[in-house]
Amino acid sequence: MNEISAESMQPTLTGSSVELQPLREDHAQALVGAAADGQLWNLKLTVVPGPASIDAYIARALAGRAAGTVMPFVIVRRDESAQSGRIVGSTRFWKIDRANRKLEIGHTWLAESAQRSTVNTEAKYLLLRHAFDVMQCVRVQFTTDELNDKSRAAILRIGAKQEGVVRHERIMPDGRKRNSVRFSIIDDEWPAVKAMLEAKLAAR
Template sequence: MTTLTGPRLRLRPLTADDAPLLVAAASDGELWRSPFTVIPSADTVAAYLDKALGGLAQGHMLPFAIEAQASGQVIGSTRFWKIDHANRKLEIGGSWLGLQWQGGFANPEAKWLMLSYAFDQLRCVRVQFTTDVLNERSRAAILKLGAVEEGIIRHERIMPDGRLRDSLRFSMLDHEWPAARDRLLTRLAHFD
C-alpha cells in the first residue's frame, strides 16, 4: 500500500498496531462523542480497525493513519473507500483529525495528497465525498476543496446511536481537478 507524503503530513497505511495511537489522537477533544461520524474510542478501536483492515483485504478500501511529519505523531485517520476500479471512481471519507489539528493546514494538505493520488496516479474520473447533513463544518470544508454538492441521500446509514442519517453527497470530476488543485496549493502556501 502507498504512503502519501506532503510538506508537513504523511498518510501511511493504517495497521492493527495503530490502535493506541488512534485513541490518543481522538482523545484530543473526545472525538468519539461526535454525532456525525464514527471515530474510535478505547472501547471501539478494535471494531474500527477490523472494518478498515477488512475493507483493505477485500480491495475496496485503503485506510491511512495521518501523521505529523515533524513529530511522527498520529493526528487522525482517513481513507479511500467505495473503490470502483472498473468505473475509475472512489470516495474519500472516514476523515477525522484531533481537535488541535482542525482548522489549520492538516485537512487541506491531506485532501491535496489524496486527490492528487486519486486523479494523477489512479486516473480516477470521479472522487466523491459524503457527510452528515447536520455537519455544516464538514460541508463547508468539502465545498472549499472545490467539490460540487450533488444532493441528499436520505437515510444513507444508521449511526451507532440508532439515528437514521441523511447524508450530503459531493463530487469532483477529473476535469475539475486542475483548478481545485491550484486553489488548494494557494491555500496551503499561506501556511508556509
C-alpha cells in the same frame, strides 16, 4: 496484515506538513490517543473510534483493504509543531470501484488540536492528487451528515461540488436515520482544484 503487505497494497503519501501512512493494527493505541484529544468518540455527527471500538474499527478497515475496496490511512504530522511525528487522525479511500475509476474519500477525523490547521487541506490534496494523477480516477466523491455544517463547509472549501441529499443513507450508532449530503470532484475539474489547493498550501 503486516507492514510489507500493507505497503504493497497502498502507498505512503508525503507532503510538507503531513504524511498519510497505511493503517496497521499496531496504530490502535496512537489512534485512541488522537481521538482522546477532544473525546471525539462522543461526537454524534460522525463515528470516531474509542477504546472499546478501536479493534473492530481497524479490523473492518483492514478487511476492506484485503478486499481491494478500501485504502485506510493514519494522518501523521511532520511540521514544526509540538505534535510533529504523532498520529493525529485517520482518513481513507473507500468504495473503490476500479472498473468505473471512482472512489470516495471519507472516514476522516482529526484530533481537536489538529483541527483548524493546514493538516486537513494537505491531507485532502495528497489523497486527491493520488486518486486523479496516479489511480486515474474520473470521479472522487465525499459524503457527510446533513447536520454537519462544519464538514459540509470544509468539503466545499477544497473545491468539491454539492450534488444532493441522500435520504436515510445510513443509521448512526444512536439509531438516528441519517440524511447525507453528497459532493464530488470530477476529472475535468481536477486541474483547477489542484491549482487552487496548491496556492492555499503555498500561502500558509
